[in-house]
Amino acid sequence: MSGPVRTEPLHGETPLLAASDCYSVMVLLRGYAxxxxxxxxxxxxxxxTLVLPRAWSSDSSRPMSWTTDGDAKTALEEAARGPILVDTGGPWAREALLEALARQGVAPGDVTLVVGTHGHSDHIGNLGLFPRAALLVSHDFCLPGGVYLSHGLCEMQPLILGPGLQVWATPGHGGQRDVTVVVEGTSMGIVVVAGDVFERLGDEDSWQALSEDPIAQQRSREKILGVADVVVPGHGAPFRVVREAVQSSEDLVCEDKEAA
Incomplete structure (x- = not known):
């Protein structure tokens, strides 16, 4: 039975590398403030953060041929077949980002989808490096060349990109259109790349002052903590979410009988 939730540092995982049957998750550049x-x-x-399909390889990478029939679901699924970048850092991090991608065998032209969790310059400052990629920035989804598609994302309806890979609407920090990427079934459980829904581990005393909508952000934080095993925050190291077990009344009765 699930009980109180606490967070703690994630030791020995730098950079974070979590793999599922379908994807690997790597923190390329750790945010700071x-x-x-x-x-x-x-x-x-x-x-x-880089989300890399396990079936993808640089040897087989080729430019996507995008369809423009207005079907956002199909376009998103196609975009998620190649390397996915969640946020791009600020323009001052350009060279560090290119080097980090190269270490993973990924060139800018290989990236097929960039997800910008929100529209602040320190999170989407390098979009220009990826002209061949589809862009999901906040709730705006467009194909290369600026063809925008409607998709229906809302708090009650996530976007499904692939097996165990979703985009959630998590409003608050930058307003009503912030998003979060959720990767299920990894070696570390459910990994949530949260943008600035969480600034860092232990941000409880500071995030409200930076929020456009603290009430909505509190709701988003609670939603993430309810499912995540690991959170990748916007400005700090990944951290673990631990749920305490709570004994049911039946368990307590059984223990009392055994003690008697």
């Missing part, structure tokens, strides 16, 4: 000087200035950049 460091105060600068005595004022309110902060030096920051967002986490960049």
């Amino acid at each position: 460091d105060p600068q000087g005595a004022g309110d200035a902060v030096r920051a950049d967002g986490t960049v």
Whole structure:
């Protein structure tokens, strides 16, 4: 029986590498947010995560031939057959991002889908590196060349990209159109790439001040904590979600009888 939830550091997984039968999840660049000087200035950049289909290889990579018949479901499924980038960091991280992709054998032209969790510059500052990719930025989905498709994403209806791979609507931090990527069935359980729904482990005292809609973001945080085993936050190291077991009344009765 599921009980209270706590979070804790994820030890020994740097960068995070979790694999399922269908996908591998790798944190390419870890986000940060460091105060600068005595004022309110902060030096920051967002986490960049690669979701790589296990069936994909650079040897077989070729440019996608996109259909423009208006079927967003088919287009999203096609886009998810190649490397997927969740956020791109800021433009100042361009070279670091290219190097991190190269270490995984991925060239910018190989990326078939970029998901921008929200529209802040430290999370979508390198979209220009991926002109061949489909873009899902917040709730806007477009094919290369700027063909926009309607998809119906909302809090009650996720987007299904592939087996165990979804995009959730998780409003709050940047407004009503933030999104999160969920990868199920990995070696570490359910991995949630959350953008700035979670800034970092232990952000309970600070996230509200950065939120456009704290009530909606609290709802999104609770939804993620209800299912995630690992959360990849927007500005810190991945962390683990631990659910405490709660004994049922029947279990307590049985224990009392055994003690008697």
